Amino acid sequence: MIDVDVAVIGGGVVGCAVARELAGRETDGRPVAVALVEARGDVGDVTSKANTAILHTGFDAAPGSLESTMVSRGYDLLSAYAGDTGIPVEATGAVLVAWTQEELSTLPALRDKAARNGYADAVPVTSAYDHVPALGPGALGGLLIPGESIICPWTTTLAYATDALARGARLLLNHRVTSADVGADATVLSTTGGDVRTRWVVNAAGLGSDRVDAMFGHRRFTVVPRRGELLVFDKLARASVPRIVLPVPSSKGKGVLVSPTIFGNVMLGPTSEDLADRHDTSTSAEGYAFLLAKGSVIMPGLMAEEVTASYAGLRAATEHADYVVDVDPAQRYVVLGGIRSTGLTASMALAERACDLIEGSGRRLDLRPDVPAPPRMPNLGEAFPRPYERVDLIEHDPDYGTIVCFCERVTRGEIRDALRSPIPPVDLDGLRRRTRAVMGRCQGFACGAEVDALLRGEGA
Numbered sequence: 090m091i092d093v094d095v096a097v098i099g100g101g102v103v104g105c106a107v108a109r110e111l112a113g114r115e116t117d118g119r120p121v122a123v124a125l126v127e128a129r130g131d132v133g134d135v136t137s138k139a140n141t142a143i144l145h146t147g148f149d150a151a152p153g154s155l156e157s158t159m160v161s162r163g164y165d166l167l168s169a170y171a172g173d174t175g176i177p178v179e180a181t182g183a184v185l186v187a188w189t190q191e192e193l194s195t196l197p198a199l200r201d202k203a204a205r206n207g208y209a210d211a212v213p214v215t216s217a218y219d220h221v222p223a224l225g226p227g228a229l230g231g232l233l234i235p236g237e238s239i240i241c242p243w244t245t246t247l248a249y250a251t252d253a254l255a256r257g258a259r260l261l262l263n264h265r266v267t268s269a270d271v272g273a274d275a276t277v278l279s280t281t282g283g284d285v286r287t288r289w290v291v292n293a294a295g296l297g298s299d300r301v302d303a304m305f306g307h308r309r310f311t312v313v314p315r316r317g318e319l320l321v322f323d324k325l326a327r328a329s330v331p332r333i334v335l336p337v338p339s340s341k342g343k344g345v346l347v348s349p350t351i352f353g354n355v356m357l358g359p360t361s362e363d364l365a366d367r368h369d370t371s372t373s374a375e376g377y378a379f380l381l382a383k384g385s386v387i388m389p390g391l392m393a394e395e396v397t398a399s400y401a402g403l404r405a406a407t408e409h410a411d412y413v414v415d416v417d418p419a420q421r422y423v424v425l426g427g428i429r430s431t432g433l434t435a436s437m438a439l440a441e442r443a444c445d446l447i448e449g450s451g452r453r454l455d456l457r458p459d460v461p462a463p464p465r466m467p468n469l470g471e472a473f474p475r476p477y478e479r480v481d482l483i484e485h486d487p488d489y490g491t492i493v494c495f496c497e498r499v500t501r502g503e504i505r506d507a508l509r510s511p512i513p514p515v516d517l518d519g520l521r522r523r524t525r526a527v528m529g530r531c532q533g534f535a536c537g538a539e540v541d542a543l544l545r546g547e548g549a
């Protein structure tokens with residue numbers, strides 16, 4: 090049986106960040122033994138792969154909430170970590186646009202709110218068109234949020250997980266936790282991949298976090314999956330969206346935005362709809378129509394551009410307005426639940442918080458003096474040099490000059506590297522998240538067969 094100090098349940102962006110942080114600590118003079126226990130065959134394969142990928146400043150969070158603290162701290166931590174590892178980030182900034190007199194009148198309060206969240210850089214703008222000329226008619230004013238940035242969500246999760254492994258953590262894929270038997274000194278988790286014996290448990294199970302919480306006898310929240318559908322426009326649209334265009338947030342949430350993506354596209358969304366089914370990431374005709382109607386007001390010209398893809402993600406919303414983060418010292422158990430709309434940004438701060446909660450319960454977790462250097466991740470960002478355009482790489486290895494996916498300009502060398510990486514993809518979707526292969530305008534029509542053959546080890 091696998092025996093560890095801490096088992097982290099859930100290999101999404103939050104769980105991977107927690108595993109990385111814990112594996113960088115020591116207890117009783119030795120590295121903390123960590124297992125990252127994930128139900129699926131890959132990390133980052135649920136909500137963490139389907140979001141709007143904005144590194145939030147937290148300007149619009151509820152002041153005083155845990156979410157506000159975690160987003161603001163997470164923003165700083167992830168910005169620095171992205172620099173260390175090569176996670177692509179573009180500091181595009183955002184302009185929040187008021188379309189009605191009522192919205193215009195709320196801007197001073199929003200600026201005050203930003204300041205109360207520790208963000209003092211929000212600036213009122215009289216003409217939003219100065220910042221995004223392609224906006225539709227009727228924009229009355231806005232607020233510039235220079236710190237809002239776009240980031241690659243896939244590389245973030247993979248960097249954390251790769252780093253965690255380099256620090257000695259074990260990755261247990263295809264291990265769905267089905268029950269927990271809490272003993273005096275250790276907990277035994279029954280999983281679909283075998284039992285895991287652990288002293289501490291951190292629950293980062295996202296949409297399943299309330300069910301894992303119930304395994305420890307708690308009934309403090311229920312996850313209601315809140316679906317967000319998005320449309321992705323082709324790269325020709327990118328020039329008309331120099332920064333993120335935000336609506337004035339309402340009681341219903343952050344609302345529909347238009348944003349450049351780190352891959353050089355433009356996205357429109359998300360919708361916000363509570364579902365009963367925790368697996369329903371299908372897109373719908375209603376969602377499509379709703380987004381087109383919104384987009385026609387925000388940026389009519391965008392509607393003439395081609396949509397290359399649509400997708401949906403499920404936020405782990407609960408009946409609580411804030412994250413559900415708590416420790417049960419008697420059961421040596423930490424819950425990180427209800428991480429709805431901001432978990433990508435807050436991930437590293439939540440990892441710190443999990444360690445603080447364990448330490449606060451009497452278990453020392455000192456920083457290890459001997460952690461390996463963070464991994465250098467492949468660049469998927471369109472704004473930074475990619476292998477196909479790097480003569481220095483191609484000179485030494487012609488595979489970086491051999492393009493396989495022409496829409497996204499993904500080379501044979503990058504696919505090979507992904508297949509040989511510490512956490513290799515197990516399917517086409519996993520390879521897409523590591524390389525961008527098949528995610529372009531033809532959606533794999535031209536290169537799908539070759540990419541699939543490479544994935545199956547043929548012709549590599």
Ligand SMILES: Cc1cc2nc3c(=O)[nH]c(=O)nc-3n(C[C@H](O)[C@H](O)[C@H](O)COP(=O)(O)OP(=O)(O)OC[C@H]3O[C@@H](n4cnc5c(N)ncnc54)[C@H](O)[C@@H]3O)c2cc1C
Pocket residue numbers: 098099100101102103104126127128129132133134135136137138139140141142143144145264265266267293294295296297298301316317318359401402403404428429430431432433434435
């Ligand atoms: C439409 C949308 C837009 C968003 N936009 C942004 C944004 O712009 N910026 C931002 O910061 N955040 C954004 N978010 C939020 C962010 O994506 C999430 O907060 C984050 O991905 C949550 O990560 P997680 O690790 O908690 O959950 P997940 O990624 O869902 O990971 C949880 C993992 O736990 C595993 N699991 C569940 N049950 C078990 C079990 N019993 N045993 C083992 N494993 C289990 C699952 O398989 C899964 O891999 C958005 C979310 C959505 C849906």
